[in-house]
Amino acid sequence: MKKTASAVWQGGLKDGKGSLSTQSGALKDTPYGFNTRFEDTPGTNPEELIGAAHAGCFSMALSNILGQAGLTAERIETKAEVNFEKIGDAFTITAIALELKAKIPGTDNAKFQELATQAKEGCPVSRVLNAEISLHATLEN
Template sequence: MKTNGSAVWSGGIKDGKGAISTASGAMKEHPYGFASRFEGKPGTNPEELIGAAHAGCFTMALSLILGEAGLTADKMETKAEVTLDKLEDGYAITAVHLTLQASIPGADDAKFQELAAKAKANCPVSKLLNANITLDAKLA
C-alpha cells in the first residue's frame, strides 16, 4: 500500500504561506505557515498532523491486538502530544506522549496495559518516529 500527502509553499519562512493536502481529499489545501506552527495562529502544522496520524495508527493497532486477545473495545480515545524542541542544530521532534482512555468489556488493567504497550511499540507510526514515545493508558 502506498499513499501520499503534499505541501505547497510560497515566500520566506516568516512571511510565507503554505497549504497541505492528502491524497484522499480528507485535507485539501489546508493552510499552514510560521504563525500556525510557532505562534498559535489558525492553520495546521506538521507536528499536529503527525500527532493525529500517530493517535489514529496506535488506536487501530490496539484494536487489532485486542481482537487477537478476544477483546473488543466499546470506545477508545487517544491523544498524541508531539514535542518540537529547538536544538543547537535546528528543531527536532523529541517526544510523543500518547494518552488513551478506553472502555473494553472483560479487560483487566494488567492485560490492558500489556496490550496497549504492545500497540505503542508496534504501530507503524511508532516505528517510524525516532522519538521518545510514552503512553498513559486508562481503562474505564
Template sequence: MNRKANAVWQGSGKDGKGQLTTQSGVLSSNPYGFNTRFESEPGTNPEELIAAAHAGCFTMALAFQLQGAGFTADELRTEAVVTLEKDGDGFTITKSALTLTAKIPGIDQAKFDELAGIAEKNCPVSKVLNAQISLNATLSA
C-alpha cells in the same frame, strides 16, 4: 501500499505561506505557515499532523490487538502530544506522549497493559518516530 500528500510553499520561511493537500482529500489546500506552526493562527502544521497520525495509528493497532485476544472495545480515546524543541539552528521532534482512556468489557488490568504496550511499540508511526514515546493508559469502568 503508498499514501501521499503534497505541500506547496510560497515566500520566505517566516513570512511565507503554504498549503497541504492529502491524497484522500481530507486536507485540501489547508493553510500552514510560521504562524500556524509556532504561534496560534488558524491552520495546521506538521507536528499536529504527526500527532493525529500517531493517535490514530496506535488506537487502531490496539483495536487489532484486542480483537486478536478476544476483546472488543466500547471506546478507545487517545490523545497524542508531539513536542517540538529547538535543536541547534533547527528543531527536533523529541517526544510523542500518548494518553489513552479505554472502555473494554471483560478485560483485566494486566491484559490491558500488555496489549496497549504491544500496540504502542508496533504501530507503524511509533516505529518511524525518532523520539521518546510514552504511554499513559487508563482502563475505565
C-alpha cells in the same frame, strides 16, 4: 500500498504561506505557515498532523491487538502530545506522549497495559518515528 500527501510552499519562512493536501482529500489545500506552527494562529502544522496520524494509527493497532485477544473495545480515545523544541539551531520533535483512555469489557488493568504496550510498539507510525514515544494508558470502567 502507498499513500501520498503533498505540501506547497511559497515565500520566505516567516512571511511565506503553504498548503497541505492528502491523497484521500481529507486535507485539500489546507493552509499552514510560520504563524500556525510557531505562534498561536489557528491552522494546522506538521507536528499536529504527526500527532493525529500517531493517535489514529495507535488506536487502530490497539483495536487489532484486542481482537486477537478476543476483546472488543467499546471506546478507544487516544491523544498524542508532540513535543517540538529548539535544540541548538534546529527544531526537533523530541518526544510524543500518547494518552489513552479506553473502555474494554472483559479485561483487567494488567492485560490492558500489556496490550496497549504491544500496540505502541507495533503501530507503524510508532515504528517510523525516531522520537521517544511514551504511553499513559487509562482503562475506564
